[in-house]
Amino acid sequence: xxxxxxxxxxxxxxxxxxxxxxxxxxxxxxxxxxxxxxxxxxxxxxxxxxxxxxxxxxxxxxxxxxxxxxxxxxxxxxxxxxxxxxxxxxxxxxxxxxxxxxxxxxxxxxxxxxxxxxxxxxxxxxxxxxxxxxxxxxxxxxxxxxxxxxxxxxxxxxxxxxxxxxxxxxxxxxxxxxxxxxxxxxxxxxxxxxxxxxxxxxxxxxxxxxxxxxxxxxxxxxxxxxxxxxxxxxxxxxxxxxxxx
Amino acid sequence: xxxxxxxxxxxxxxxxxxxxxxxxxxxxxxxxxxxxxxxxxxxxxxxxxxxxxxxxxxxxxxxxxxxxxxxxxxxxxxxxxxxxxxxxxxxxxxxxxxxxxxxxxxxxxxxxxxxxxxxxxxxxxxxxxxxxxxxxxxxxxxxxxxxxxxxxxxxxxxxxxxxxxxxxxxxxxxxxxxxxxxxxxxxxxxxxxxxxxxxxxxxxxxxxxxxxxxxxxx
Numbered sequence: 001x002x003x004x005x006x007x008x009x010x011x012x013x014x015x016x017x018x019x020x021x022x023x024x025x026x027x028x029x030x031x032x033x034x035x036x037x038x039x040x041x042x043x044x045x046x047x048x049x050x051x052x053x054x055x056x057x058x059x060x061x062x063x064x065x066x067x068x069x070x071x072x073x074x075x076x077x078x079x080x081x082x083x084x085x086x087x088x089x090x091x092x093x094x095x096x097x098x099x100x101x102x103x104x105x106x107x108x109x110x111x112x113x114x115x116x117x118x119x120x121x122x123x124x125x126x127x128x129x130x131x132x133x134x135x136x137x138x139x140x141x142x143x144x145x146x147x148x149x150x151x152x153x154x155x156x157x158x159x160x161x162x163x164x165x166x167x168x169x170x171x172x173x174x175x176x177x178x179x180x181x182x183x184x185x186x187x188x189x190x191x192x193x194x195x196x197x198x199x200x201x202x203x204x205x206x207x208x209x210x211x212x213x214x215x216x217x218x219x220x221x222x223x224x225x226x227x228x229x230x231x232x233x234x235x236x237x238x239x240x241x242x243x244x245x
Numbered sequence: 246x247x248x249x250x251x252x253x254x255x256x257x258x259x260x261x262x263x264x265x266x267x268x269x270x271x272x273x274x275x276x277x278x279x280x281x282x283x284x285x286x287x288x289x290x291x292x293x294x295x296x297x298x299x300x301x302x303x304x305x306x307x308x309x310x311x312x313x314x315x316x317x318x319x320x321x322x323x324x325x326x327x328x329x330x331x332x333x334x335x336x337x338x339x340x341x342x343x344x345x346x347x348x349x350x351x352x353x354x355x356x357x358x359x360x361x362x363x364x365x366x367x368x369x370x371x372x373x374x375x376x377x378x379x380x381x382x383x384x385x386x387x388x389x390x391x392x393x394x395x396x397x398x399x400x401x402x403x404x405x406x407x408x409x410x411x412x413x414x415x416x417x418x419x420x421x422x423x424x425x426x427x428x429x430x431x432x433x434x435x436x437x438x439x440x441x442x443x444x445x446x447x448x449x450x451x452x453x454x455x456x457x458x459x460x461x462x463x
Binding site for chain 2: 002006007011014015018021022026029032033036037039056161164165
């Protein structure tokens, strides 16, 4: 029979040993994981702009080729930083942590916003990263706008832990393909964002339909999260949009 | 000393070979023991994630069996389940970290299911039923065999679902365009989890038809 002291000793040693192994592994693999996350971000930006055939292997090359500028914008809508040279992943705009910046904004502190400019067939497309909350964890994405800062070219979404088959459907083409062609300002020039709604876009008045997409059945909280994310992030860029208009 | 030593059992004796091959057939964890069904339904819409999941489970099952078998005489029985869980959980976290570092896109697809290997009953079942009472080498074979048995079913299901659901195998189109033009369509139902259950059911049917000893006597 084992004594209680033995059980405690055994458990403590086991746990400390396991903790050491896991922390060592996490530290060793961190640089590679960060690299993958950065490449994934580039891929997502390019896909939002409508590029096809982007994979993990060519993402860095294509990113440096087609992204022409990485801007940083301040709350009043002024551009405070431009980055047009190579190695775009070193730019301030790329490294800017949107989660922190949105938190700064919410708590009334100074904040900065990133914007990526992509050249596609001679046309400049402006990509804005998104960050918000879903049901189980964060949701994020990119929204690409035309030069009028109104019409959506494309979107990509991602999530940490939404329910597979329900909320996780936000990252499928079925959901994302609803966005191209929608507009974020109404006819009078007021910011209306893009709403993710239940009950069918087709049942809405005609002039509202171009600002709305269908939510995901069974994924209401995730859909609401996406709705709030788009509104909250794009709202922050409104002064910038107005200055360009 | 050497005179009293028993004759050493060969590494791949008939008994040991059975440890490796039985889980592939008459003791298959999915089709006979009906364990680990949830993940079999969840990750088999495409062949690639199914393959990576199979590989991950093989690695975790093998190493968990080996580690628990090494520790088996020192583990206090009162906390043995917790010890088993700690071993499984750390192996799974290691696998998850490695996947994130080397095959990021697959790790994104598998998302929560890698973490759920921890709750895969096959692994803990083998630790409790086998590794706690057997030497290291047989435990290694048993873990590897059960991982393989699980993986084999996953890959068969993944292959069928991807072929008929998306018309691809490992992401490559195999059903030629002219066939689509004749009116053939990918079966969207194949992508949904219920179809995995039906395919597993068909595999069980075929297996039982071929192995009468698996059929319960009334």
